[in-house]
Amino acid sequence: MNKKSKTIYALLIILGVLILINILASRFFVRMDLTADKRYTLSDATKTILKEIPEPITITAYFSEDLPPEVGKVRKEFKDMLIEYVNRSGGNIAYEFKNPGKDDATEREAMQKGIQPILIQQREKDQTVQKKAYLGAVVSYQDQTEVIPVIQSGSAMEYSLSTSIKKLIATDKPVIGFLQGHGEASISSMSQAVKQLDVLYKIEPVNMTDSTDLSVYKTLVMVRPEDSIKQTQLDMLDNYLANGGHLLLAFDRVEGDFQSVMGKAKTTGLETWLAGKGIQVPAEMITDATCGNISVQQNNGFMTYSSQIKFPYFPIVNKFADNPITSGLEAVIFQFVSPLNYNGDSTVSFTPLVMTGNKSNAVPTPVYFNIEKKWNEKDFPESNIPVGGIFSGKLAGNTASKMVVFTDGEFPINGDGQRQRQINADNVNLLVNSVDWLSDDTGLIDLRTKGITARLLDQVEDSTKSLLKWLNFLLPILLIVIYGIFRSQRNRIRRIKRMEEDYV
Structure with missing residues (x-):
């Protein structure tokens, strides 16, 4: 097998592995939680509640689009969490997202179900403007509903969702x-x-x-x-x-x-x-x-x-x-x-x-x-x-x-x-x-009561934060430049050796 055939063969293997990974990723949702307090890992209490769901539950999330990044990430976190809830519930949870800003009918629907807009500040054309934003959800089970007016990031998100489900499916409350x-x-x-x-x-x-x-x-x-x-x-x-x-x-x-x-x-x-x-x-x-x-x-x-x-x-x-x-x-x-x-x-x-x-x-x-x-x-x-x-x-x-x-x-x-x-x-x-x-x-x-552990960066002085920020930005570039110089020097040495009369 010549060098060209080996290269094609290797590329086909890599392509096949990537296709297999994509197929598995579409069927199984996996997320690594590297936070110290495991804030994005479902608790044992939530897993138990999801196993106890007797009949299907529908979660309708009313989220505005085109939100500032710091607010928009809540939508992504909530969707990721819903995917985990679906997988853990054995198919007893279904969800959908609606944008109340899409039309007046959807906005009226959100408000009639108890989802009220909040005001957020956003920079537009060198000025700060206030915009309405919807960040809520309605949990439906049989003929009952529970409203989460505002979805909060972190462990509060899981608590709100799990307690809403628990309240709907509970039959014999203590x-x-x-x-x-x-x-x-x-x-x-x-x-x-x-x-x-x-x-x-x-x-x-x-x-x-x-x-x-x-x-x-x-x-x-x-x-x-x-x-x-x-x-x-x-x-x-x-x-x-x-x-x-x-x-x-x-x-x-x-x-x-x-x-x-x-x-x-x-x-x-x-x-x-x-x-x-x-x-x-x-x-x-x-x-x-x-x-x-x-x-x-x-x-x-x-x-x-x-x-x-x-x-x-x-x-x-x-x-x-x-x-x-x-x-x-x-x-x-x-x-x-x-x-x-x-x-x-x-x-x-x-x-x-x-x-x-x-x-x-x-x-x-x-x-x-x-x-x-x-x-x-x-x-x-x-x-x-x-x-x-x-x-x-x-x-x-x-x-x-x-x-x-x-x-x-x-x-x-x-x-x-x-x-x-x-x-x-x-x-x-x-x-x-x-x-x-x-x-x-x-x-x-x-x-x-699951708190968010204070990050050590919060205790760092502003000058040190700035240094770390630039170091984080420039270090990868510097490493690439160093690697490029090393490769260039190595190739130059190889070319010189090939030009020598006794090179075999």
Whole structure:
């Protein structure tokens, strides 16, 4: 076989391999995820949900076209994810993309289904203009639909899609009972949290009477009780835990009164009940150098004005344990929170979840709120005081159970009616994550709290970033030039040798 035949033969082999790769690629979708946190790899929870789909699901994505690159990449990411969902579902998922900007009918269809446009800024002809963009999807199953108004990049995309599917196909949702009857926060006053919980659970109010069967509830939740709790009802909670139940408590051991400008102890019976299990919640108020503000009325002559001042009794907590409940949280705002400790035996384990910062303190009540006080470091001699944690083991009887306790009952409440307000997202997430951890067996909590690890480049100075950018651009060119010079020199040496008289 001569040299020309060998070259043709090699080219045919390469061509055949390329054709085979294309055929396989058209049948099988493969994507390598090289990110440190595997943000583009489907979670085990999603894979389980996709295997459980009983009948076909249709996903209609409404995405505008001609978007800026940083926005347009969301469409590609979503399409890639849908391809993976199709492959993992065994053919039970079908999808289509529609462009609402194509015509008025498609735009009306998107808006009627709950997909609202967002405004994005784009540079056109040396000026910034605002354009409408649609980045949503509708998940349809039988005669039901779930709307994802805005598709977000990263793990939020998978969570939105997987929970929408789970909500549609779920038949027997676990029941979560919110205890009532002692002045607790109503379900409607925690609408932000309930909206998220409603995806996976059936939420019910529970008034404990002699005939109440607590065993039907996967988890019981008590948020901010105001009145005393009867011993018979505390005994019912003990019986619930003795049968392996799960309990979440968010209650106040102290309270602040701005009318009397005082902080004082609060008793509901929970503190005594917990003390019997070795769980101590002293009547002390946490102060922290990292804190929220309050509005104070001040007079200046004939004028009255409001000013914002730091209030250390409203600590902003950003120290969390490595646990699914607190994974991905950045900061939680508490109001009049108390320390949480455990001095019981080894039958119960205590895992602190939420801790104060490096400059904090626990002040015994009663305490006077001195608005004019100038706080300094000497006022915060302590650090890492637990204000929330997990208790697991033999909390009552001989059967293992779980309980999550927070020493502030206000943190997840966003109010009723006209008093309703948006609260810090991580306050909501802390409650929802706790319920998930106690109740959910699907593993979606890991997906919802799956954060994006900070890239080291974010910590690099601008001058170094610029150097790396130019190095990344010029290095390949430089290597090609060096290789070209090397090839040229090698060929030159070969030509010289061939010209020599004794060359064979």
